[in-house]
Amino acid sequence: MRFSTKAEYGLKAMTNLAQCYPEQKTIGEIAKEENISQKYLERLMGLLRNGGVVQSTKGKQGGYVLDRDPKKITAGEIIEILDGEIAPMRCVGKFCASEHKCPSSIVWNKLGVQIKKTLYDIKLNTLIK
Amino acid sequence: MRFSTKAEYGLKAMTNLAQCYPEQKTIGEIAKEENISQKYLERLMGLLRNGGVVQSTKGKQGGYVLDRDPKKITAGEIIEILDGEIAPMRCVGKFCASEHKCPSSIVWNKLGVQIKKTLYDIKLNTLIK
DNA sequence: TTTATTACCTACTAAATTAGTATATATTCA
DNA sequence: TGAATATATACTAATTTAGTAGGTAATAAA
Numbered sequence: 001m002r003f004s005t006k007a008e009y010g011l012k013a014m015t016n017l018a019q020c021y022p023e024q025k026t027i028g029e030i031a032k033e034e035n036i037s038q039k040y041l042e043r044l045m046g047l048l049r050n051g052g053v054v055q056s057t058k059g060k061q062g063g064y065v066l067d068r069d070p071k072k073i074t075a076g077e078i079i080e081i082l083d084g085e086i087a088p089m090r091c092v093g094k095f096c097a098s099e100h101k102c103p104s105s106i107v108w109n110k111l112g113v114q115i116k117k118t119l120y121d122i123k124l125n126t127l128i129k
Numbered sequence: 130m131r132f133s134t135k136a137e138y139g140l141k142a143m144t145n146l147a148q149c150y151p152e153q154k155t156i157g158e159i160a161k162e163e164n165i166s167q168k169y170l171e172r173l174m175g176l177l178r179n180g181g182v183v184q185s186t187k188g189k190q191g192g193y194v195l196d197r198d199p200k201k202i203t204a205g206e207i208i209e210i211l212d213g214e215i216a217p218m219r220c221v222g223k224f225c226a227s228e229h230k231c232p233s234s235i236v237w238n239k240l241g242v243q244i245k246k247t248l249y250d251i252k253l254n255t256l257i258k
Numbered sequence: 259t260t261t262a263t264t265a266c267c268t269a270c271t272a273a274a275t276t277a278g279t280a281t282a283t284a285t286t287c288a
Numbered sequence: 289t290g291a292a293t294a295t296a297t298a299c300t301a302a303t304t305t306a307g308t309a310g311g312t313a314a315t316a317a318a
Contacts, residue, residue: 001132001208001244003218005306008233015232026264040307046266059315060263075236079130089132103144103256104137107204107248114247115130118240127232134277155293169278175295188286191293 006082009036010044014078015127017054018070024063044082051081070128076119086115135211138165139173143207144256146183147199153192173211180210199257205248215244 012034017025027045031038045064048054053073054064066073080086089108101109141163146154156174160167174193177183182202183193195202209215218237 001130001136001212001215001217003130003237004304007130008218011233011236012231028264037307039309042266043307049265056265057315058263058265058313060261061316062264062314064265083130086130088130089137102141103258104140106256107140107251108132110251111244111247114243115240118243119236122236122239127235129232133275157293166278168280171294172278172296178294185294186286187284187294189292190287191285193294 001088003079004083006044007079009034009041010048010078010082011075011127012036013041013045014048014053014066014073014124017064017066018073018124019128021066021070024057024065026063030064047081048078051077053077053081066124070124073124074120075122075124075127076116078124079119086119087112088115130217132208133212135173136208138163138170139177139207139211140204140256141165142170142174143177143182143195143202143253146193146195147202147253147257150195150199153186153194155192159193176210177207180206182206182210195253199253202253203249204251204253204256205245207253208248215248216241217244 013030013036016030016034027041028038030036031041045054045056049056049064053067055067056062056064076086087108088111089104142159142165145159145163156171157167159165160170174183174185178185178193182196184196185191185193205215216237217240218233
């Protein structure tokens with residue numbers, strides 16, 4: 001069980017932006033400071049923009065800025081935007097669709113709730129050094 | 130973020146065995162009842178045996194039996210045996226080795242602790258229908 | 259109006275992982 | 289001895305991950 005580097009890079013980039021909030025920064029600067037491939041980070045920042053946690057301006061003097069105060073952005077949001085919904089496992093057994101819950105779906109459901117609770121409770125401002 | 134089908138199959142097989150505890154069962158029976166490829170399940174049962182949660186007897190009239198009371202086996206044990214250690218992400222940044230913790234490692238550490246707590250708190254007997 | 263700088267978009271690719279299969283061996287009971 | 293079981297290892301197809309490549313679009317400054 002593992003999250004992807006997308007989530008890792010996303011958290012780093014967002015924390016970096018949180019440190020200069022409400023100033024903006026370019027992808028190039030973030031990539032260099034956080035040691036992430038710039039081209040790859042471009043894609044991730046696009047997802048984060050579509051996800052509504054950053055805003056961008058094009059062109060010369062353009063860049064990225066957090067959409068709102070770091071206190072109001074959570075690790076859960078960032079990770080779900082980049083990695084997809086947090087759902088540890090989907091049981092595909094024929095009995096799991098309806099009220100007959102299989103044993104493993106009980107585990108995955110409990111766990112999913114806990115993970116979300118934990119991650120949505122971590123605000124971006126608490127990650128700044 | 131997702132667990133593998135190994136964990137899913139493992140939970141199902143172990144719950145199945147819990148239902149007949151302290152009787153034994155063959156892999157063939159379990160595979161059929163839980164709709165899992167027998168050959169694949171053989172491998173997984175081998176891991177679970179090495180992991181110390183089931184015991185096996187070879188030969189005719191052989192089979193698998195839980196190593197101990199279902200109350201004393203947890204979902205966390207089963208999943209870690211099959212999927213490896215629960216560690217949502219390992220930050221490879223150069224500053225994460227020592228006391229300088231990067232933002233994302235804070236998230237992964239908190240999360241790892243929570244996930245383990247949740248999974249080791251789910252006992253096998255609570256999953257039986 | 260041109261040029262440099264930035265974001266934005268899509269297609270491609272190498273490597274790793276997952277989820278198995280295939281094949282053979284070892285052990286035990288009847 | 290033969291049938292039924294577990295055990296072990298090597299192979300493979302499909303999927304996912306983690307990027308790269310190569311371009312387009314918008315904007316500010318010269």
